[in-house]
Amino acid sequence: MVTGRLQASTSVTTDPETGSAGVLLEATGLTRHFRIGGPFSGRFLHAVDDMDLTIRQNEIVALVGESGSGKSTVARLLAMLYRPTAGSIAYRGRPLGSMRSRREILSYHGRVPMVFQDPYSSLSPVYRISHGLERAFKLHRPELSSEQRQEEAERLLSSVGLTPPSEVLHKYPYELSGGQRQRVGFAQALACRPELILADEPVSMLDVSIRIGLLNLMAELRRRERVSVLYITHDIASARYVADRLLVMYAGHLVESGPAEDVLRHPKHPYTQLLLSAVPDPRAPIALTGRAEVGEPPRVVDPRPGCRFRFRCPYAIDECSRVTPRLRLLRQAHTAACHVATSDLDMPEQEGLP
């Protein structure tokens, strides 16, 4: 398979523990359907279909897509909050489905914690900030003494930029701003000594002047604490800002994946191209001639085979409505699921458009 070749071709440090090339988390054929309209309706919403995804050590991967594209479902599947309908997820080579004991699952939650979108509802209003950190320590690091816990809590708060930590520890969530609360979310995630943080739209509820600080924090945590981050967002510009790799989802399918800069400069999938052309950017030249896009995202209830973007795609051909395109390697480490997109591998200098 294409993705398999990809991993081998990218140079990453080999981890002795896992044997494979620093792969932390690997999902294969990940699928999640939701039954809709009552138990006997027999209708299923295909939130995620047949998705392969790899996250390596010390890497920031951005999962980009519009609302309803299935990106949050992916995060919840990876966090073991949902069970996949089909496909498997392996953590350091170990399938999540084989984890049975509470201890194993708890340990996985500690290694792969989640940071949620809404900092106003993800912290309990009745507990001080210290509570969430203490709980994480008790569950995931029982070896710490109470002084060590205090020390570690303060260290974590300062590492996410909340100072003075001894004061912040005693505050209640209502005393903190949205940006500060989201930093608490990251501190709680870090308290479990994670290897991968699943961050589901961590900045979309924050004011624009605050967002960049949190994006910088994610980059810093990767550098300092050596964690990987799966950054889920609808904002491709912020994805480009922090991520090494970009994954683009459309209607439950992974449609493009590759190094962030390469995807941005040479988008291969027509949806990625549309997405990039729609980003409002004051630095871009004025172009009001763009056509008003009338297409709407598809409803993925019992979809038929074929590319799900075909209804909006200016390049669609017959094959697109018959065969679901698979990801193909079109540039170095860069894949797209499109029948029409051309490969640049033979002529690396040329910009290929489908």
Place this chain on the structure above:
Amino acid sequence: MVEYAAASGPVRAVDRVSLTLAPGEFLAIVGESGCGKSSLLFAIAQLLSPPAEIVSGSVRFLGQDMVTLADEDLRHLRWRSYSVVMQSAMNALNPVMTIGEQLRDATLAHEAMPGRMLRRRSEEVMRLVGIDPVHLQSYPHQLSGGMRQRAMIAMALLFTPQLVIMDEPTSALDVVAQRSLMIQIKALQREFGFAVLFVTHDMSLVSHFSDRLAVMYAGQLVELGGTRQVFKDSLHPYTVGLMQSFPSIIGERQVLQGIPGTPPDLARPPAGCRFHPRCPHVMPVCRVEESPVFTRSDDLVRCHLYANGHGPIASIHQRHD
């Protein structure tokens, strides 16, 4: 000035904001949550309800002061002369009425119109915003977010008003739908020549669409100028900070810093300039004294950096307000 009555005393949400809007002009008001931009809009549209109240100032529209206008006269202006498009179309539309029924209600509230004409007008405005008129029979939940927002705009255009006021009409949409809606609004504006007052938290969204840009911070207007001008050559340190808060998809990847700190609580605004705790150019005077407003032709900035003709631009004058 707009104040909200609160247990701890009045909270001033809009503080001495003066704006003019020319016929056919697209003016965008940008600012972060809690900066007073929506309160300002509601004050202009005369939609404030207790605990909010306009405590001083006037809103002159087509030669009349809307603040002192009787409700009866206001109703005459509403919808025919100016209309409002709200932020969340799902909440603004009635879920148990079809789009067609809601268009009919809005029309009949302001003008008696025979059924056939009404239907023709409804179909016309739906086509204008790019929705198939069959959706007049649809309920809001049967439409996508983008279509609902378009239906709201269709409703606002029923009487081809001179002014359409929009409160973050695109914030619930993803970027592709957002851009297409903006293009549509601009095209309609060109066709019918109405003025647009557009409130958003995302200044990059309006960068290609608005004629002028007003930046609000903590209830005050801190900068106003031609949109391209403000983007190219921001005057207020807050605007400069905002400009450095958006990652770009163009050019080299740059490290951005955003703006340190958080916007102030309007119940307890900082002394002096309200931006001083977050300002990289803060001077002693900023901590104690509020900056006057400096103007250059139609442009405006509220910052001590421009006192006594200092700062990067010459020929700037202090306005006494």
